[in-house]
Amino acid sequence: MKIFTIANLKGGVGKTITTVNVAYLLAAEQGRRVLVVDNDQQGNASHFFGRYGYDKPGMAEVLARTAGPEAVIQHTDYEHIDIIAANLNLAKAEKAVLLDTMVPQQVRLRECLRQVKNVYDYVLIDNAPSLGMCVVNALTTSDWLIVPAKIDRWTFEGVDMLLQQAEQVQSYFNPQLRFAGTLITNYRRNESNRQGAEWLRAAGKYKPFHSMIRWTDKVDESTFAAAPIVVHSPRCNASKDYRRFTAELMRLAGDAPDGEQKGGEQA
Template sequence: MKTIAVINLKGGVAKTISSINIAYTLLKEHGKRVLLIDNDKQGNTSKFFGVHSYDVPGVAELLTDRDLSVHDVIQNTAYEGLDIISANMNLLRADKEILLDVSRPQQTRLNKALQAIQDDYDYCVIDNAPDINMSVINSLVASDDVLVPIKVDKFAFDGLEQLVEQIDDVREFNDNLVFRGCFITMYQRTGVNVQGVEYLAQATPYPMFDTKIRKTVRVDETTFSGKPLLDYRKSTAGQDYVYLVAEYLNMC
């Protein structure tokens, strides 16, 4: 199982939508078995698939309850071959508990838990909070690749230097972690966006994907339908995620 961390320290960059549609594209277009992990206390990925709950254990409990198996927190979605581990506000408590519990390793708990299902899935996609906390550090330690969605504006790379530093620090526990690159979301063919893309390509030291995810009202509609773009209606953004996943697979 290859694990992909989708992360940006900024909010509002289509991180959750990207995680959902990358995971579903791997299933739909490539026939892969995929586990999607919601690692954000807001629980938007869990809400999207209708599994947000405080009655079922999720990633928070997996990180704090040493007797809990990963099999106990995996839930099915409406799509065969795509499963999910949910999240909720309990992640706030979990982050504090991890820091206070020095009786066992703090950074490697998720990685250790996922070892039991390495042969059950082809890919694991982790939707991370816009933060650097213990649950996010656990995600990076458990991951093979990092993908960073960004929106074209003056502040596109705010926090990215700190994120790259954290990735470097995590390599103490996971020396195989690779920062695959940034990809642009909510792209529009306007003067500002075109010039912004050119500027970012020239001014940034960070790797950039060629694929851009175009802005479309279909994305907002899917949050109400609970269907990934490729299962909802034909859209430019849906096709862009197909191109993005293909570009990612070609570089691995």
């Protein structure tokens, strides 16, 4: 089971869009078993999969340690995609966990996911734009950190802070954690985007993925339709880009996308 955390201190950079679309591509096109963890109190990923609500336990109960995986994991309408949903209770749970010092606060999601490690091929954790205990739990349990970023004047400060936090988590709780790279989203063919992408490559430490996700108004439409972009608009640029990105991630994880030989990170 490979665990990817999708995080950025900024909102509106494509974290949720990336999570739900990669989940769909891994499951529907690659036949992998996927668990989506909605680790954002806003519950956008839960909404997308039609599992937002207050009648079932979810991430809040994972953080509070009041429910186990069998209670919090729900099937979605998509084959091979399950979800741990979130709602506003997660905000309360994130506060409560800070007062509950009997059990380490950082490892609660890990405790839960360990119990299903043979059930899924991939776990994708969608995060809130914060550095709170929810994100720390995500980093503590993950193999890889993916940082979606939109190119603008303020992109890089937030990425730096998150990378520092990831380094701390790595040294205290999770030596396995690696920075997979920055995923440029909302990419437009103009001078500032071109220069920003170039700068990101030159800076070295941001490790931009080869794939970039181009801007298209179809993405917004797809969220209203609650459909993956490759279903809503199969031929649009973002569909092609997400497919390419998903293959890139699988190779990074040492998993061969369908139709390819099993290869390493360089494939």
